[in-house]
Amino acid sequence: MRTEPPLRNCWAVNVSPSGAGLTATRLSGEPLPAAGQRLVLELTLPDSGTPLRLGGEVRWACDAAGPVDGEESIAIGVQFGALDGDAALGLRRYFHAFRPHAAVVHADLDEQERLAALLGERVHLHRCQSDAELLEVVRRGDIGAVIVAGASVEAAEASVRALAGLDEEVWAMTPAADLAPRVVYAAASAPSFLAEAFNQGWIFRAVARPWLEPALEAAVQRALAEHGVRTEQRRAAMALEQRLSRELAATRSVARLEQLAERRLIFESRAMAEVLRAVRQVAPHRVGVLLEGETGTGKELVARLVHELSDRANAAFVAQDCAALSETLLESELFGHVRGAFTGAIAAHPGLFVLADGGTILLDEVENTSPALQAKLLRVIEAGEVRPVGGTRTRHVDVRVIAASNRDLRAEVEAGRFRADLYFRLATFPLTIPPLRDRPEDILPLARHFLAAGAARYHKAAPMLGDAAARRLLAYAWPGNVRELRNAIERALLLADRASALEVDLLPDAVRGEGPRRTRAGVGLRAQLDGFEREVIRAALTRHGGVVRRAAAELGVNAVTLGRRARRLGLIDAG
Numbered sequence: 001m002r003t004e005p006p007l008r009n010c011w012a013v014n015v016s017p018s019g020a021g022l023t024a025t026r027l028s029g030e031p032l033p034a035a036g037q038r039l040v041l042e043l044t045l046p047d048s049g050t051p052l053r054l055g056g057e058v059r060w061a062c063d064a065a066g067p068v069d070g071e072e073s074i075a076i077g078v079q080f081g082a083l084d085g086d087a088a089l090g091l092r093r094y095f096h097a098f099r100p101h102a103a104v105v106h107a108d109l110d111e112q113e114r115l116a117a118l119l120g121e122r123v124h125l126h127r128c129q130s131d132a133e134l135l136e137v138v139r140r141g142d143i144g145a146v147i148v149a150g151a152s153v154e155a156a157e158a159s160v161r162a163l164a165g166l167d168e169e170v171w172a173m174t175p176a177a178d179l180a181p182r183v184v185y186a187a188a189s190a191p192s193f194l195a196e197a198f199n200q201g202w203i204f205r206a207v208a209r210p211w212l213e214p215a216l217e218a219a220v221q222r223a224l225a226e227h228g229v230r231t232e233q234r235r236a237a238m239a240l241e242q243r244l245s246r247e248l249a250a251t252r253s254v255a256r257l258e259q260l261a262e263r264r265l266i267f268e269s270r271a272m273a274e275v276l277r278a279v280r281q282v283a284p285h286r287v288g289v290l291l292e293g294e295t296g297t298g299k300e301l302v303a304r305l306v307h308e309l310s311d312r313a314n315a316a317f318v319a320q321d322c323a324a325l326s327e328t329l330l331e332s333e334l335f336g337h338v339r340g341a342f343t344g345a346i347a348a349h350p351g352l353f354v355l356a357d358g359g360t361i362l363l364d365e366v367e368n369t370s371p372a373l374q375a376k377l378l379r380v381i382e383a384g385e386v387r388p389v390g391g392t393r394t395r396h397v398d399v400r401v402i403a404a405s406n407r408d409l410r411a412e413v414e415a416g417r418f419r420a421d422l423y424f425r426l427a428t429f430p431l432t433i434p435p436l437r438d439r440p441e442d443i444l445p446l447a448r449h450f451l452a453a454g455a456a457r458y459h460k461a462a463p464m465l466g467d468a469a470a471r472r473l474l475a476y477a478w479p480g481n482v483r484e485l486r487n488a489i490e491r492a493l494l495l496a497d498r499a500s501a502l503e504v505d506l507l508p509d510a511v512r513g514e515g516p517r518r519t520r521a522g523v524g525l526r527a528q529l530d531g532f533e534r535e536v537i538r539a540a541l542t543r544h545g546g547v548v549r550r551a552a553a554e555l556g557v558n559a560v561t562l563g564r565r566a567r568r569l570g571l572i573d574a575g
Contacts, residue, residue: 106150
């Protein structure tokens with residue numbers, strides 16, 4: 001295809017009476033075609049070979065894939081304008097004579113003749129004798145229906161499974177999953193397989209043998225119509241998405257966004273002011289950010305702030321705790337998997353990197369990843385390539401990676417537990433979040449914020465913070481940092497009974513004076529964390545009569561995990 005002005009490697013992916021969808025390439029850094037730009041297309045219509053020269057207007061344009069050898073793929077939607085006589089006539093003739101495409105596999109000669117007589121005038125049939133031929137035809141991208149025929153149950157089932165595998169490979173990892181061809185099963189069959197195929201979504205319609213030709217024709221036409229509707233819906237959705245993105249970008253106020261995002265950080269300390277200044281500096285630039293700090297200091301909140309102050313704020317932000325899953329499950333969660341990749345993989349999962357495409361992903365506690373997974377993370381960061389577990393194809397993603405660790409990651413590198421090359425990619429801009437004990441100016445503002453937020457959540461009047469309670473809060477070392485402070489305030493709020501002020505007796509035992517003081521050294525962090533955890537879990541279990549499931553729901557953790565921790569802390573019987 002040729003265009004004026006010229007586009008590199010331009011190709012029409014679909015043509016309708018009203019417009020066309022194009023793909024092309026541009027050099028990295030070149031601007032996209034502008035909405036409203038006039039474009040002249042010279043193309044040859046599929047099947048007919050008719051050359052046409054059509055004038056149109058760019059309605060939307062977007063990046064389709066990341067850079068490869070300095071070039072980026074782009075997608076463009078063009079709406080045809082007033083066409084001259086020959087172009088308009090040629091287009092009308094084409095669509096008047098247009099026949100949707102369908103493939104038929106394993107049909108014997110008699111079945112082929114019957115299908116040709118039944119569908120040939122309205123459907124362009126591609127005849128395939130093997131699964132390899134079928135998959136090659138389907139990969140054209142314009143096949144709306146596949147008719148599986150023949151007397152061999154084994155061959156028919158193999159074809160259906162091959163198409164299901166192709167769905168996973170080609171369509172399931174993209175937003176255009178509905179564009180896979182619909183399967184009409186008209187072959188010999190086993191009832192158990194048909195039940196499985198329908199449950200898995202592999203088959204659109206089944207026609208019993210011997211065929212009733214009206215039933216078969218109706219099934220094929222319905223499959224083609226369904227595929228056509230989905231194709232048009234997808235194209236319209238892309239155009240709408242681009243228009244909304246442009247409108248949002250035009251009205252977006254950076255200053256207002258900063259104000260809304262920063263409102264989530266409650267602080268008065270100079271240390272956190274420095275953190276916010278660093279966030280403002282790094283957020284607009286796509287560099288690796290490594291957040292280091294103790295558990296509970298608010299690393300995820302800072303990561304979200306980096307995302308919200310960047311040009312990716314309108315895209316997804318996803319977070320994954322790398323210590324929460326086994327290596328196999330973590331790999332599947334991050335990179336996705338295809339159906340059947342492992343036991344229990346009954347459906348494809350795109351993975352968090354694909355879901356975050358265009359946005360930001362936070363890898364929390366990244367130090368807990370294995371060397372093998374670290375190598376795959378490095379590949380994603382360097383090349384932007386993701387391959388699902390059990391898959392054979394890679395997908396390009398554009399994701400900003402923010403890592404977080406509650407250990408000194410450089411020390412982990414020196415100890416040989418973390419890859420140096422991955423560390424240097426993640427730590428382009430390291431940022432340490434100070435613990436709460438080192439910024440006591442923030443304790444009371446945070447406590448009052450949690451009081452107000454908790455009161456709104458639990459539909460209670462917000463009590464004042466008593467002077468004695470405030471002194472205790474300031475004296476405590478807060479080994480669990482901001483998270484511990486929030487839980488302590490919410491616990492006190494739940495225990496308060498129409499109190500006008502939150503007093504010392506409502507605070508946890510550790511905060512009242514039995515726990516570590518902020519000015520006292522020599523108390524192990526593990527012991528402090530265990531004491532805090534024991535208090536929080538004990539209070540939750542008490543409120544819910546010892547029912548672990550309900551306590552877990554309140555605390556927002558898995559019930560099995562909570563039960564394991566409660567047994568370790570001696571709060572419930574080990575049996």
